[in-house]
Amino acid sequence: xxxxxxxxxxxxxxxxxxxxxxxxxxxxxxxxxxxxxxxxxxxxxxxxxxxxxxxxxxxxxxxxxxxxxxxxxxxxxxxxxxxxxxxxxxxxxxxxxxxxxxxxxxxxxxxxxxxxxxxxxxxxxxxxxxxxxxxxxxxxxxxxxxxxxxxxxxxxxxxxxxxxxxxxxxxxxxxxxxxxxxxxxxxxxxxxxxxxxxxxxxxxxxxxxxxxxxxxxxxxxxxxxxxxxxxxxxxxxxxxxxxxxxxxxxxxxxxxxxxxxxxxxxxxxxxxxxxxxxxxxxxxxxxxxxxxxxxxxxxxxxxxxxxxxxxxxxxxxxxxx
Amino acid sequence: xxxxxxxxxxxxxxxxxxxxxxxxxxxxxxxxxxxxxxxxxxxxxxxxxxxxxxxxxxxxxxxxxxxxxxxxxxxxxxxxxxxxxxxxxxxxxxxxxxxxxxxxxxxxxxxxxxxxxxxxxxxxxxxxxxxxxxxxxxxxxxxxxxxxxxxxxxxxxxxxxxxxxxxxxxxxxxxxxxxxxxxxxxxxxxxxxxxxxxxxxxxxxxxxxxxxxxxxxxxxxxxxxxxxxxxxxxxxxxxxxxxxxxxxxxxxxxxxxxxxxxxxxxxxxxxxxxxxxxxxxxxxxxxxxxxxxxxxxxxxxxxxxxxxxxxxxxxxxxxxx
Numbered sequence: 001x002x003x004x005x006x007x008x009x010x011x012x013x014x015x016x017x018x019x020x021x022x023x024x025x026x027x028x029x030x031x032x033x034x035x036x037x038x039x040x041x042x043x044x045x046x047x048x049x050x051x052x053x054x055x056x057x058x059x060x061x062x063x064x065x066x067x068x069x070x071x072x073x074x075x076x077x078x079x080x081x082x083x084x085x086x087x088x089x090x091x092x093x094x095x096x097x098x099x100x101x102x103x104x105x106x107x108x109x110x111x112x113x114x115x116x117x118x119x120x121x122x123x124x125x126x127x128x129x130x131x132x133x134x135x136x137x138x139x140x141x142x143x144x145x146x147x148x149x150x151x152x153x154x155x156x157x158x159x160x161x162x163x164x165x166x167x168x169x170x171x172x173x174x175x176x177x178x179x180x181x182x183x184x185x186x187x188x189x190x191x192x193x194x195x196x197x198x199x200x201x202x203x204x205x206x207x208x209x210x211x212x213x214x215x216x217x218x219x220x221x222x223x224x225x226x227x228x229x230x231x232x233x234x235x236x237x238x239x240x241x242x243x244x245x246x247x248x249x250x251x252x253x254x255x256x257x258x259x260x261x262x263x264x265x266x267x268x269x270x271x272x273x274x275x276x277x278x279x280x281x282x283x284x285x286x287x288x289x290x291x292x293x294x295x296x297x298x299x300x301x302x303x304x305x306x307x308x309x310x311x312x313x314x315x316x317x318x319x320x321x
Numbered sequence: 322x323x324x325x326x327x328x329x330x331x332x333x334x335x336x337x338x339x340x341x342x343x344x345x346x347x348x349x350x351x352x353x354x355x356x357x358x359x360x361x362x363x364x365x366x367x368x369x370x371x372x373x374x375x376x377x378x379x380x381x382x383x384x385x386x387x388x389x390x391x392x393x394x395x396x397x398x399x400x401x402x403x404x405x406x407x408x409x410x411x412x413x414x415x416x417x418x419x420x421x422x423x424x425x426x427x428x429x430x431x432x433x434x435x436x437x438x439x440x441x442x443x444x445x446x447x448x449x450x451x452x453x454x455x456x457x458x459x460x461x462x463x464x465x466x467x468x469x470x471x472x473x474x475x476x477x478x479x480x481x482x483x484x485x486x487x488x489x490x491x492x493x494x495x496x497x498x499x500x501x502x503x504x505x506x507x508x509x510x511x512x513x514x515x516x517x518x519x520x521x522x523x524x525x526x527x528x529x530x531x532x533x534x535x536x537x538x539x540x541x542x543x544x545x546x547x548x549x550x551x552x553x554x555x556x557x558x559x560x561x562x563x564x565x566x567x568x569x570x571x572x573x574x575x576x577x578x579x580x581x582x583x584x585x586x587x588x589x590x591x592x593x594x595x596x597x598x599x600x601x602x603x604x605x606x607x608x609x610x611x612x613x614x615x616x617x618x619x620x621x622x623x624x625x626x627x628x629x630x631x632x633x634x635x636x637x638x639x640x641x642x
Contacts, residue, residue: 100436
């Protein structure tokens, strides 16, 4: 082992000025919320996966960006893991009655987000510009950067053919075994992404799915090279051999040929990582992963737990300042 | 006078097989609802104004078609005169919060109508086809034909320049005096319109605004010629010198240079009309309008009143069978 920290470090977060976090949906969004609370306003930049963006009802939907924005605005539905807390589904009910597509759950207020964004995109505003506008309107202090303004689509190669993530997860209920993941499109990162990484004192990879939430970001031109120059710490999305949320637990065996574990996460990110944060107890099964490990409470049941994890991650990362 | 009927005629509606009604929004829709109740299922065809159709939030909105469909489905908000009875405005509230356009009141369920229609249009389905689908989904037995599949836009020439009807009515609250009306686009009537008129035993012009609701229909190639061959009866939208609803009362003086009255309606439609239905009491001020007049209760406060008016119109029209 390269040094495991299990004591809870004192919060030193106020000293950080520029922190970047890479995020998919729920898990990453919750850590972002903790980091936003722990850091001075404006110190945090979120770079968010757009590989699962899709069109539905003619509207541009960016599931991970929306989850991040709603979570950072304090508006997310916590138990459900998507959409807004105070939400109704009257439009969806009527679409269903009218014979329209009703397989994707779109709430009435959520719909407003997609309507306003789709209008802006049609008027030539970029995804990153309209995301900044919408986040500001909802009072979000963190800079939220969609990873790219142009499409990079995540395709799952499954036993039942190639599927988009939404098709696979929502329509097929993750039934088909995933044999591979590929990305269609290799656009430049959106404006500010590479600069934010280059200027970051620390980059945190949130507890998101490496294959479908983080790899799309890493696939963009220049991102890996920029990250290689910075201290990068990942929070493991695998706790006690299982994914905290989502289909990752089943994807690791079929994609990596090994059991789901924090060690598999380290192996996946390879030389990018300078440190790993795992659930307390998981460090004993980890073996020598070649990087320092921080073991703490990583499952974020409430906002206090998010903040505590953020404090732990930042304290752990002090060694690379 | 050419013969005024003031006695309530016995309902003979079941004998009619093919009745066409021209309609704008609220008033026309309510008479359609009465005619639908009075006639055998399938006997009624509604030809509805699309001159005020517009795009909002990137969605295709057809205000009069929607009012007609909602009214015939028994779903309309009666007091408000637009939209659905059981409605919420959560998407609109969020659009407003996000800085989007919020001047047009779109309900959550209403939004579903526009979303499904806009998708269909984008996929190459015609306005008349998707209208038939949506009406059927909502259980409407009447054939609802948008007047045309291609655009014919009503433009109001006002003291403040040229405005669309929605701009003038909703955004400017009908403040600018209307000096003229013109139609941009002269598409063919939608499939079935001319045939429905040609086969009609009776054509009823609903108590809609002649300038902005009925004239757009009459402006389409072939419609006037087809109507000239059929018995056409209009229900006056002017009662006791005022419009039952909407801005017509102010439009007649500026557009026709005379006071608002049922006589102005007859003069406007001219030789198209074979008969006129007016509010009881208004017949005494009418003078000799050159066509038979039926005086009855034309203000439709409830569904029973719609049905009663429809019965009266049909009984009055027996003379042209």
